[in-house]
Amino acid sequence: MTQPPHVGPWKTLWRRLRRNRQAVAGLAIVLTLAAVAVLHPWIAPYDPAQVDVRHILEPPSVRHWFGTDELGRDVFSRLVYGAPISLLVGFVAVGISVGIGTVLGCTAGYYGGWWDSLVMRFVDLMQSIPTFFLILSAIAFLKPSIWLIMVIIGATGWMGVCRLVRAEVLSLKGREFVLAARVQGAGDLRILFFHLLPNALVPVLVSATLGIAGAILVESSLSFLGLGVQPPQPSWGNMLAQARDNLASGWWVTVFPGMAIFLTVLGYNLLGEGLRDALDPKIND
Structure with missing residues (x-):
């Protein structure tokens, strides 16, 4: 009797993932944004910092697809150049948080005892402090920069990963x-x-995907407050901040950056939820 061909874990994951239409939509959004981030010098039709006083606050047209801002700069080009910044913040910040949370969670769950108690009390302490205000306090004493933002977001967002990895290690360390x-x-x-660790990476993968969306939101909020990416370097958050005074005369200068943030966060959330369902054995039995 012929044995059925072995199906690898990645093929199984993809087969389960593509059944979920929302996850496929999220993956399509994420891949599109990644392509824009990589190809942004060739996609943007104008220099994002090019000031043109003859075309201030022009509405969307064939010449300027998303209109122009208060300095005559092309909104579409600035959005495209802001994509790699937002995605870089998300990936680097989540990489830092996953690294810290994985190491602490693994060691706490494996060794237990006083080290486990110490790590978990530190997690409780960190979770009792509002993350956004902790980030604001740190930035208040340091010069705002994109790398500082990534480090601070990563260093204050590892607690959930730590709890997930610790729980997985506790359930696995007694196995045969x-x-x-x-x-x-x-x-x-x-x-x-x-x-x-390889057997505890499933919840980490889901948490990291969802964490990218959260990190992008935090960076956008900080840039909106003037504490993140500094002009003239474009980011979606500081584009919204600069457009506050032109809401009545130019709706497009706020709508398009807001839609970019919304679609990015939506895409990663849909993908993260799809991964969670695809990797859950209770759903796929």
Whole structure:
């Protein structure tokens, strides 16, 4: 009797993911934004910093697809050049938070005892402080920059990942494959990073996807307040801030940056929820 061909885990994930129309829509948005971020020098028809006083606050037209702002700069070009900044903030900040949360969660769940208690009390302390105000306090003492924003967002957003990884490690460390590795002489670091961590990455992947959307929202909020990306470098948040005084005379200068933020956050949220469903064994049994 012919055995059915083996289906790899990535093919299984993709098969489950593509059944979810919302997840596919989110993936399409994410891939489109990634393409715009990579190809932005060739997509933007104008220099995003080019001032043209002859075309101030022009409505959308064939010449300027999304209109112009209060300095005559092309809104579409500025949106396109803002895409890599927003996505870079999301990926770097989440990378930092996932790194911190994974290491602390793994070690806390594996070693337990006083180290577990110390880590979890620190998590409780961090979660009791409003993250946005903590970021504002840190920025108040330092010069605002895009790299500072990424580090601060990442350093204040690791608590959820830490809890998820700790819970997974606690449920896995008593399994037979861990005991077998210990009997074969594997050390703690090998067991942690070669046996436990790969099996605990499912919730981390979902959390990271959703965390990118949150980091982009935080960066946009900080840039809107003038504490994030500084002009003339365009970002979606500071584009909204600069457009506040022109709401009545130029709706397009606020609508299009707002839509860019909305679609980006929506895309990552849809993809994250789709990954959560695709990786949940209770749903896919």
